[in-house]
Amino acid sequence: MPRSPKDNQEIRDARREEILAAAARVFAAKGLSQSKISDIAAAANLSHGLVYHYFDSKDSIFGAIVDQMIAKIDADLASDGELTAYQRLVAGIERSRDRVCAGGLEPGRVVAQAMMQGVIPDHLRGRIHEHFGRLHRRIAERIEEAQRDGDIEPDADPVELASALVCLMRGLSMRAPDMPHLPFPIPRTDTILRLLRPSSAPQDTRRATPRAARGPNARRR
Template structure:
């Protein structure tokens, strides 16, 4: 009995997701430059033709992963509550995402910074221009409500701080004191100190060392 159109769509989507998951694993393990489409094909357990059917080049795979990373950041648009509650949500949500999705965070940082792939990031960011602007404006509205003299600078500073934290966490996942940094960030913005820790590993403050 022939498969229905909906079943075929579901199978195609599953194959596409399997390829993307494999690409993320391979890029995270080998680095984007060293990884190949053949590596992705082998990891996904599919034919090369199927990979190239969905993603013509390795760059297109990277672009899709970056696209999803930007969509993840866009989750802050769903935050509700007072300005302080939304700001606390951004801080906590970023730390949670950084700690629980380290492979995609490492890949995004790498692709943004490498000269050969930075243009891919710029292209994806440009394609998502409306979404990125909405994210920026959502953060700026928080600082406007809090009475900041320059909400745009505050937005850029917050994002730069959280992105720096993400970089350090990606480099030192076993020794980065997430909870201590979280509490310090809350305090720096005059937010109530969290009473419940995030459900992620957080070693005590000592020294950042790779293991």
């Protein structure tokens, strides 16, 4: 008895996902250009030729991966309904940081690698560029909201803070997974948050110490 069309479709979908998962690992480890199709095939335990049965080209695989990673990053920002803006920022930072610690798949890593590479398929450039725009805008908005809540330094430019935070997180994601014991530790979330922390630091003489007493994790209202 032959396989039903439905079974075939399931096999196809499963294979596709397997290949994408394998490719994500390979790309994260080596970047687009250094990743051979055979590497991906080997990581997915199937033959070289079969990969081409499911995807047109290496670029199309990479495109699919980048889209997945972008979606994952967007999801990181979107979730966490009942929290303060500040708490959502912290949660996002923590998730990303945990992934780096686990040595697992850091979505930011793939995208950052893609951005650094000279040759990205043109359609991808646009998508990546848009992604960064969205990411940065959302973080800046969230920072602004947290400033209104009094959880973040109110006198700093939110766009500026967002840039610094994004830089830091990108640098974090860049730690090579095959160099697990680098001489310096992964900074704690507390340390990262120093960037945003309100302070009555000396250079700021306009405000004395009012709302600071509430603490950075205080719930608003």
